[in-house]
Amino acid sequence: MAPCNSAVFSAPVLPARSFCLPHGSPSNRVRAVCRGSLVESLRISADDDDLTGSLIIANKQYKDSSRRALSRPLSVSDRSPDNGPKIRVSFRGLPGSFTEEAAFKAYPDCKTVPCDEFEDAFKAVELWLADKAVLPIENSSGGSVHRNYDLLLRHRLHIVGEVQLMTKLCLLALPGVSMDQLKRVLSHWQALELSDGTLTKLGVARENVDDTATAAQHVAKNKLRDAGVVASVRAAEIYGLNILSERIQDDFGNMTRYLILAREPIMPTKANKSFKTSIVFTLNEGPGILFKALAVFALRDINLMKIESRPQMMQPVRVVDDSNSGSAKYFDYLFFIDFEASMAEPRAQNALAHLQDFATFLRVLGCYPMDSNV
Numbered sequence: 001m002a003p004c005n006s007a008v009f010s011a012p013v014l015p016a017r018s019f020c021l022p023h024g025s026p027s028n029r030v031r032a033v034c035r036g037s038l039v040e041s042l043r044i045s046a047d048d049d050d051l052t053g054s055l056i057i058a059n060k061q062y063k064d065s066s067r068r069a070l071s072r073p074l075s076v077s078d079r080s081p082d083n084g085p086k087i088r089v090s091f092r093g094l095p096g097s098f099t100e101e102a103a104f105k106a107y108p109d110c111k112t113v114p115c116d117e118f119e120d121a122f123k124a125v126e127l128w129l130a131d132k133a134v135l136p137i138e139n140s141s142g143g144s145v146h147r148n149y150d151l152l153l154r155h156r157l158h159i160v161g162e163v164q165l166m167t168k169l170c171l172l173a174l175p176g177v178s179m180d181q182l183k184r185v186l187s188h189w190q191a192l193e194l195s196d197g198t199l200t201k202l203g204v205a206r207e208n209v210d211d212t213a214t215a216a217q218h219v220a221k222n223k224l225r226d227a228g229v230v231a232s233v234r235a236a237e238i239y240g241l242n243i244l245s246e247r248i249q250d251d252f253g254n255m256t257r258y259l260i261l262a263r264e265p266i267m268p269t270k271a272n273k274s275f276k277t278s279i280v281f282t283l284n285e286g287p288g289i290l291f292k293a294l295a296v297f298a299l300r301d302i303n304l305m306k307i308e309s310r311p312q313m314m315q316p317v318r319v320v321d322d323s324n325s326g327s328a329k330y331f332d333y334l335f336f337i338d339f340e341a342s343m344a345e346p347r348a349q350n351a352l353a354h355l356q357d358f359a360t361f362l363r364v365l366g367c368y369p370m371d372s373n374v
Contacts, residue, residue, distance in 0.1 A: 097214075099134055102256070119155075164255055175240070177225050177244075212231035228244065265366060276339070299351075
């Protein structure tokens with residue numbers, strides 16, 4: 001396997017510089033910190049007392065020589081809900097989405113920062129507009145969210161926690177609208193698939209939207225009396241909709257796993273907690289090379305909890321000289337692995353040191369306590 005382009009995986013981490021971005025009146029200013037001088041375009045929606053409307057940071061070089069912002073390493077206690085009532089958590093979607101619900105499960109008193117796109121949630125943390133980001137990474141029925149795996153590599157945030165959330169889908173409609181009046185149902189495509197049995201019995205048309213909360217807002221704002229929504233109980237409360245039916249999903253055990261991201265990694269301790277470590281790596285070409293890479297964990301009794309492969313974005317195809325039939329082309333893969341061990345444990349450190357004998361690239365995405373509360 002040819003050496004990978006390091007630009008795919010990491011960007012140079014430059015000293016943090018502090019600057020203020022005006023918003024509204026001179027008294028209403030937002031303090032942000034960027035690494036390096038290039039700030040990319042970002043749009044973030046937030047509450048009217050904090051970043052009202054949309055904040056647009058155009059591509060521009062900021063030459064601010066003000067004092068550097070010093071960050072401290074996080075500890076496991078920073079993951080707990082007791083870490084201050086005003087922690088800001090970015091997420092993709094609108095208030096009432098399931099991702100926001102996951103953010104409140106992790107930090108019950110947090111201030112959520114809705115974003116238009118997954119990447120905006122990453123950038124909000126990088127620019128110090130949020131302290132954490134919460135993003136979905138896999139669903140027990142729909143599988144992995146590949147877009148967020150790619151963004152983990154593109155950005156330099158660290159995984160500091162996870163949230164497992166049971167899916168509880170409801171059928172919502174405007175007040176006074178009954179189930180037999182519905183002609184169509186709006187929601188995120190995955191929510192529509194998860195409630196296929198109920199919607200098929202109703203005989204309604206299905207319309208995909210960006211997320212469940214956006215569907216609820218659209219129906220409420222436009223007073224669509226022929227349209228229902230598949231969304232959460234919280235979405236019904238926020239947008240003034242009635243709940244026609246609860247738990248309409250086909251699989252009552254459906255669950256989504258979310259990652260919590262931060263600017264700094266947490267420092268694993270020897271506390272009585274189960275830890276998970278997430279890594280990504282690439283391998284050289286050769287017979288049994290993947291077997292050898294995975295064996296470094298088996299030799300040390302380390303449980304592998306998830307294995308995911310993704311073609312490299314910038315180098316998706318590898319040409320190999322095959323003496324039997326000439327040159328052959330293969331996909332060049334990244335391997336994402338979650339294993340059950342803390343980086344404070346010597347066996348985990350030794351396993352990664354051993355893995356480097358085979359890997360052309362290796363990055364620890366995060367070491368964090370597992371969420372056992374479902």
